[in-house]
Structures are given as C-alpha cells and as structure tokens.
Amino acid sequence: MASTGSGLLHCQRDAYALEGVSKVVACIRSESPDSSTYHVTLEDSVLYPEGGGQPWDLGSVNGIDVEKVVKGTGSNKEIVVDLKQPVEVGAEVVCKVDWNRRYDFMQQHTAQHLFSAVADKLFKAETTGWALGAEYVSVDLSTAPSFLTASQIEEIETETNRMIASGSAVNWKIYSKDQIVNHDPTNADSNSPAELNLLRGGPKGAALELDELRMVHIDGLDLNPCGGTHLRGLSEINLLKVMGFEKDAGRGCVRVRFVAGQRALNYFKESLQRESSL
Template structure:
C-alpha cells in the first residue's frame, strides 16, 4: 500500500499522527513504514526531512515504489499510533531554497532560451546549471527581477495533470514524464514538473541572492542562496565589511577604494624593497669576488631573492655559489655556477644527505633541505669543496 503524502496536502504541516505498518532493522537503525506521513523523502534535488517519530530520531527518509521509509534510531511497535514532528527549520529552509530556485530558473530559461540541466541543494549553497553562457551583469538583472516577483507575493499553484491535459501545458522537465505529473506553477515566472515541497506564496521565499557564476561543462553553474540563508549571508558579509572599514578607517562602502590604495602602496614598497635588495646583493657579491667556492647563510627570504643573491655571487666568486636562507632545521637553497658547469650530481647527493628536495639544470639548482647549518657545512667540506664563508 502506498503511503499517503501529507506534505503535498499541506507543506506547512509540522506534526501528525499515523499508524505504524512495518518496522524492520536497517543499515543505520530501523526502517519504519507508516500509513501516512508528513516527512518528505529525498528526491528532486531536495534533501529529506528530519525530525522525531514517537520519540525516535528520524535521520533519513526515502521512497521506494510509492512507500515512504523512515530511518529512525530505535524500533517502534507495529500497529501503534504514533506522532511525528517535522524539523520545521530544516523543512522551511528547503522550501525557501527550492521555490527560490524555481523562480530564478524559470526567469533564466525564459530570457536565455536555455535549459536547467542540474540542481543541487547543499547544506550551505544551492547550485543550478544551465546549458548557456550567462554573463554576471545580466544575472544580476535576473536577481532583481526575481526579488521583485517575491515582493509581489504571488500565489503558487500546484496540481497533478496527466494525458492530454498534461500535453497542453508548457512546462519545464529534465526528462519525459508519464502518468500523474505534479506541476508547480509560479505564475509569470515558472512552470515546472517537480516532486518537492514549496511555499504557498512567493513572498515566503523572502529574497534570493546570486553568489557566483562560473563556466561548467557546456554552460554555467550558478551559486545562490534564498530566504533565511541569504539574509544570514548578507548579515555576515556586512559585519565583515564593517570590520574591514574600521581597520581601514573608512566607511564599509568605501572599502574597495581603500584597498586599491593599499595595493598601490604595497606595490611601491615591493619595488623599493627589490631595489634595496639588489643593492645589498651587489655589495655582497663584491665581497666574495675571486674567492672561489662560496657558502652563504642568510635569514629567511623569498625563493626568488635566494636565487638572485646566488646569481650575483656566482658572477664574481669564480666557483660554486651556494646560498642557504632560513633557520636551523629548514633552509631554502640556491646553488649555481656562472660557467654553467653541471652540478646535478652534487645536488642529488646533497638532497639525499640533507633530506632535501629540488633540482635544476645548466649549472643552477633550487630547493630546500631539512638540516642544521653544521650539517650543511660538513657536507660541502666532505665533498671536496673548499668553501669560503
């Protein structure tokens, strides 16, 4: 016997009574069958309801051949009349996300003459996929249109249709359907075959907010939030904007300009640092002129700085220039010879002896080692390099 679906008759029903028809052990607790239920089973991209059934926690709900199975954490007596209570916060969130997605998808498909080819309602983000290229600027226009539709508080129409009656309806569907088909209509925005739970009026969606659009397969994937999720996201974003504004001593709406100013200042400082660094490296290279093989230890530097110091020294020392920058136990290195002589055997042996990684070619190598300074110095001496520090 198929389970009576109370969630279709009243999606706002939060508690109900029913008779237990069956209770069998499952993989994660027990599977209970009722004569009727308000618990929505996972389907159509919408997650299952959670809640409580006769004191037992309902952790999952799914449908099989018209029978709805409730996954609970303990057994319930067959034949018993039980009370079920829906986790309303979870259900209403799903209704807001699902209805908001319908409104947006309908408007997008109408404007861009495309198809909705994917829908996923995650715990945090909703994603919808379309087989068309949709620019962000035009997507924001859809967002404004969707929110206007929500503000107008349109009634939602949900009915089952079949046969010729169904054929006469222009509705969205990802696959051919037969028999009784549930058509969810948002007048003026969308008409779609759907098995999920929805709000009764568009105003109950609250609002929609698009977060991003990116290339996905042959079209795009859009991330969005609806209802309370969108409100919480915007509230959190605003608090972060206020905090950033306070640190920059500007109003939140002026944060972008302030950050651009800081980026310019940072770029100038980086250029100045590079110029000063270059001057220091030239002086160090002069100090090592004609000394042959040179081993230098420096405080931690960026990898490109380590290489530039090595390059400068290798051009003057007349031998191998080995620069190690970091602290005891971990050093970044750059090794090289101005004459291009192959140093790969040395680098390979060094990486093995000093727990290093890295390499190079044409008289140059760069990487890192996990070793103490004394171990590094010993390695070069033991391998026949008359190192001058």
C-alpha cells in the same frame, strides 16, 4: 521526485503541516552488525523523503529522532524513516517535522523554481541540473553553444527579486498525461488549463511515464513537474542573492550558486559583520 495524484504524501498535500499521525507498516533492524538503526516503513507521513534534488526532513516519530527519510518501495504513499529505536508494527505513531529545516528547504526550492523560470524567460537558459546544499543552492544553466555572462546572471537575479516582491501565488495541481500531451497552446478554443502554456520545457520536459503528474505553478510565470515542498507565495522567499558562478565547458553550462530567504539575510549579516571588524 515526481508523484501521482493518488500517491501524494501528507507533506506534499500540505507543506505547512508540522505534525501528523502515520501507521507503521514494517520495522526492520539494519543488517549491518555495527548499526543500531531501525528502518521503519510508514503509511503516509508529514516527513518529506529525499528526492528530486531536495534533502529529507528531520524531526521525530513518537519522540524518537529521525536520522533519514527515503521513499518506500511499496505504495506511493509509503516512506522509510531511520530511527535508533524500534516501533510497533501496526501502531499509529505521531510524526513531527523540524520546521526550521523544512521552511529553509521550502524557501530554497521555491527560489530555484523561480530563478530557473526567469533564466528561461529572459535568455532561454535551460536548467540541466540543480542541488540544494547545506550552504547554498546550485543551478546549472545551459544556453549552448554560448554561455551566460556576468551581466546576464545579474539581470536574472534582479528580475528574480522583482518577482519575489510581486508576491505571486505558488500552488500545485495534478494534471493527467492526456492533458499535457494533447495541450495545444495555439488553440484559443482549447478546454485544457491555460497554465499549461507555462510548462517549462514543454511536454517533453515532463515525466510522461506517469499517468498523472504533480505540477508546481508560479502564477503567470512557470509550471514545472515537482514533488517537493514549496511556499504558498513568492513573497515568503524575501530575497535571493547570487554568490558566484563558474563556467563548465565540459558540460556546456554555467553553474550559479545562490542563497535565498533566511540564508540570504544571514549572508548579508555576516558580510556586514566582517566589514565592521576590519
């Protein structure tokens, strides 16, 4: 979910914000006769809507549990949350984030950026798709016409964990289309930001239909368009473990499955418990 600078949601401006006040723009009951869901449009929110491969946040609005969050069809700063109870249009409501779910997604999503950047750096492997699932993250890596080998994937995993231990900073910044298109990495006298040299995929890889673009920057390694919620530093990922991979000849890629952060720690804990029970 790419976002412009003027349309950033509260959750995109500060991924660590757990609570915030939003104004209710609309409250419409679902048209389905069997549904008691209300679609509530909010003006800005700490709740992240589904988009860009990252699932939506859970939490509450005025104490009412959130079932789903999607991007609004109006301004860039509107979202629609599904609730089981109505709220008053025009009222200000308190939105709270399920932090365990949010932080897990931040760990997995930041780990995906890092893993993809390392794969590109080591083997020019292009990330052609990714998904953040309930159990693991999957990343599709293409080095067509060849395929990544098991030893190469292990090397990517090793370098990714080395980068995690380095604790490099992660941040975001807004860049204009002109900055991206006109950047010349061969011009040492250029006034454009030096980190644009790290833009994965180059200008063609950016969503240049927007006049402004939010980019997530891993210090010294990667710059990539993204509207998701991310950690402040790689050390917060703690650990990444590749669980397996499959070659997809039809799509010309290798799909790698991994877990990071608390998911990786849980994976090792469960593995040890299984071994000790044998």
